[in-house]
Amino acid sequence: MAGFQDVVGHEQIIDHLQRAIELNKVSHAYLFCAEEGAGKKLLAGIFAQTLQCEKGGVNPCMECHSCIQAAGKNQPDIIWVTHEKPNSIGVEDIRTQVNGDIQVKPYGSPYKIYIIDEAEKMTVQAQNALLKTIEEPPAYGILILLAESADRLLPTILSRCVTLNLKPVADEKIRKYLMEQLQVPDYKADLSLAFAQGNVGRAVKLATSENFNEIKDAALHLLQHIHEMELYEIISALKQITDYRMDINDYLDILMVWYRDVLLFKATKDMNPLIFKEHINYIRQQADKSSYEGIETILEQLDKTKARLKANVNFELAMELLLLTIKEN
Incomplete structure (x- = not known):
């Protein structure tokens, strides 16, 4: 210890x-x-x-x-x-x-x-x-x-x-720990920090997780194409999300960071502070098509989904409602 x-x-x-x-x-x-x-x-x-x-x-x-x-x-x-x-x-x-x-x-x-x-x-x-x-x-x-x-x-x-x-820990302290003590590459440390939000244990888990990149890629693929998906394709995507049930908070946080990026870019047109700046073309498209109210509705639904899952509401039902809210907005 x-x-x-x-x-x-x-x-x-x-x-x-x-x-x-x-x-x-x-x-x-x-x-x-x-x-x-x-x-x-x-x-x-x-x-x-x-x-x-x-x-x-x-x-x-x-x-x-x-x-x-x-x-x-x-x-x-x-x-x-x-x-x-x-x-x-x-x-x-x-x-x-x-x-x-x-x-x-x-x-x-x-x-x-x-x-x-x-x-x-x-x-x-x-x-x-x-x-x-x-x-x-x-x-x-x-x-x-x-x-x-x-x-x-x-x-x-x-x-x-x-x-x-316990208050969130400063990013620079966590970054130093990840890079010096755990030998995490700088790009992976920065990505982990974006999702950890001052939570050291979470940053360590993300930085050392073998599943995190797979979950991130699956979530981003969904986000970039959900507006053109048919209902049966959304149901199919829901089945894939069920595979990540044990890491669902990570999955939902990826969605949340994405829509915060969309909201931030819509308001500022500045790509520098974005977490997913390498996906700027998709972020720009969604920022142009979505209203402020629509993005806020999605972020609120993400918070509600987390609370529902914590309260042991039916997993598939909670996620289906979330995906439909995202598609509608």
Whole structure:
């Protein structure tokens, strides 16, 4: 596992956590808020490892027995809460893994730390069960919640947590990391940055993905020809998109960046800031044919599609509606 010094960006949050350790003012409950890939899991893991480090500094030493165990995710006093149901964390998950377990003192560490990933998936009953522990934790108990959004967490939970919102990381920092640490070519780094939007994990995933270029080419082919497609051809394209179901967010982000390029070129006639400037002829054609309202409608539909898929709406239905909206506008 990396130390704080290996994290790309998030300097303010790291400084806050290290100062809390240094001043012995560590809270009993934290909420790390950010989209997937932003680094909340990494930061939570390093924070927990540092708190349990036998040398007691503001960075994990990486050498003591506790640090080695934490790096292998088998430190007995750092508990990663799991759940069997993919879309919800139930009350029994919290009762058995947190509420019941926290009554047992740490095996040999100063703290007992519980990390609840995807905390927004906790049911209301699970959150109410957790609330009892957050309100009256033992002195050695620390709860770290990781969530993409705080919207689905109860106000009573939020009021008892120190909330740390991870902000997008500057492109130049991510670019430097991709090129120097991962040896990614500059053109691929730039393309990854365009889609990552300050998300380090996402940039790394895109830069090292074998599927990304295939997905990008398929999406661009669709975008460049959808206005002349018949309905049966759109249905055929939909079947191909189904093959990318596991990477659908990447696919949708490619569509979104394309239409942002179209919108930007329509407004400015400047190709320099475009991400897909090598496809300028197609972008120019679509900018000329589409209205501002039409492009905005497509971008709004892309956002709605992402939300629908996240809510487990029928995949084919959501994508069919999106493709028809694109064709109509």
